[in-house]
Amino acid sequence: MSRTVELTVPMPARLAxxxxxxxxxxxxxxxxxxxxxxxxxxxxxxxxxxxxxxIATTLSILKLGAQVKAAKA
Structure with a gap:
């Protein structure tokens, strides 16, 4: 059986x-x-x-997460 797991990871705004x-x-x-x-x-x-x-890809993902968090705030 397939399941979806959703994780919420805190993203400090300074990552942006x-x-x-x-x-x-x-x-x-x-x-x-x-x-x-x-x-x-x-x-x-x-x-x-x-x-x-x-490394560049990981940094881009972290930055995007921080930007999304900032946009929602």
Missing amino acids: TLRFPKALDDRLHHLLDEQGLRGRLTPAEKKEAEALAG
Whole structure:
């Protein structure tokens, strides 16, 4: 039997102002540019790009949650 579970997680409003650090953003863009130019990344570069993209995605989700909370307040 399938069930849906809904969780409510408190989201501090200050999360809405978080930014991905510029150095990490620059590195991710560099890796993506390299992939575009060379058509591929080394295994280490691919692993790094995937990790940075995962962090950026998580940060975006946290920011969105904080913005939704602020809009409801």
